[in-house]
Amino acid sequence: MSQAHTLKCPACGAYLVYEPEKDKLVCPFCEAEFTQEQAEASWNAEPAAPAQGHTHEYHCASCGAELVTDDTTAATFCYYCHNPVTLMDRVSDEFHPDGMIPFAIDREGAVERFKTYLSKKWFVRREFFSQGSLEKLSGVFYPYWMGELSGEGDYQGEGTQVSVASTPKYDIITTRYYDIHRSGKIQYRQMMRKALEKCDRKLSDGVHPYRFNALRPFSTALLSGYLAHKRDVSRETAQTDMEQEAQENVKRVMTQGLHYDTLHGSATFRTTEANLRYLLLPAWVLTFRNRQEDAAYYYMMNGQTGNVCGKLPIHWGKLLAVAALAGAAVCGLLCLGGALLW
Ligand SMILES: [Zn+2]
Ligand SMILES: [Zn+2]
Structure with a gap:
């Protein structure tokens, strides 16, 4: 059963968009404003859209046009009538997020911050920030897994302490050997993993961290007016990945505060409890494809904190002119090959 849903304005029948400044849902036509609770109440009162029969086929509830989406789209806009639509089966059951941070x-x-950002990056090619590009700046909810792992860490190793005592005739070197066994409970919190395969890890990590005190229960009302992706990374995959990080990290944790001249050993981590939550987190994103170079560039901004990260097209003329002046200092940048990452 495939349902596409638009959060309708209870006053005029148009649609509602979540407005971060007001923390309200606002109708762009009649300017009526509703709290999240009011909007959700009107949502529940509305009868469900009829099933369309095909799992990958959605029709706009407002104009009936077919919605063109990719496999992970969960919220989008109708191409024809521009109404925001949520694809209900992509945010329900196993894909129902455990929480979200609103924009x-x-x-x-976002546009203002983007302009300020680019004004400082003078070697970025101008076409990246033409008016046309600015219109493509999209508010997108990306799926993440946030995990909390509890477990037992164990370290077995051997340490040595070497001391030297000098007499008039001899240097006496004493080496003391220590068997070291440490074990303890370790808890990892807020381990983040992207839950969308195609999302560039450098970029998605680049805009972190988010402030999780603003985390709210998932609500389709908060999606209204934005794009959203559903996850395509399973809970199991994310957990395995987090456990691996815990495993790599446990040796450092278990040997903290040990002072030996040499130390060899190995550590293990055994998970006793894993708690993973599926979250949608907001970002402002601009992608730009250069056909001549067949390269994709991105700009991404944390929709909550404004942290920025990007891979932008470089105006080589400008950069090389400075490189000639600055000499080797720019080499590091050039080595990245056609793109800069912040
Ligand atoms: Zn209205
Ligand atoms: Zn439509």
Whole structure:
């Protein structure tokens, strides 16, 4: 059963968009405003859209046009009538997020910050920030797994302490050997993993961290007016990945505070409890494809904190002119080959 749903304005029948500044749902036509609770109540009162029969086929509830989406789209806009639509089966059952952080920076604020950011990156090619590009700046919810792992760490090793005593005739070197066994309970919190395979890890990590005190229960009302992706990374995959990180990290944790001249050993981590939550987190994103180079560039901004990360097209003329002046200092940048990452 495939349902596409638009959160309708209870006043005029148009649609509602979540407005971060006001923390309300606002109708762009009649300017009516509703709290999240009011909007959700009107949502529940509305009868469910009829099933369309095919799992990958959705129709806009407002104009009936077919919605063109990729496999991970969960919220989008109708290409024809521009109404925001949520694909209900992509945010329910196993894909129902455990929580989300709403946008705190609205479109206007995002455009402003983007312009300020680019004004400092003078060697970025101009076409990247033409008016046309700015219109493509999209508010997107990306799926993540946030995990909390509890477990037992264990370290077995051997340490030595070497001391030297000098007499008039001899240097006496004493080596003391220590068997070291340490074990303890370890808890890892807020381990983040992207839950969308195609999402560039450098970028998705680049805009972290988010402030999780603003975490709210998932609500389709908060998606309204934004794009959203559903996860395509399973809970199991994410957990395995987090356990691996815990495993790599446990040796450092278990040998903290040990002072030996040499130390050899190995550590293990055994998970006793894993708690993973599926979250949707907001970002403002601009992608730009250069056909001549067949290269994709990105700009991504944390929709809550404004942290920025990007891979932008470089105006080589400008950069090389400075490189000639600055000599080897720019070499590191050039080595990245056609793109800069912040
Ligand atoms: Zn309205
Ligand atoms: Zn439509």
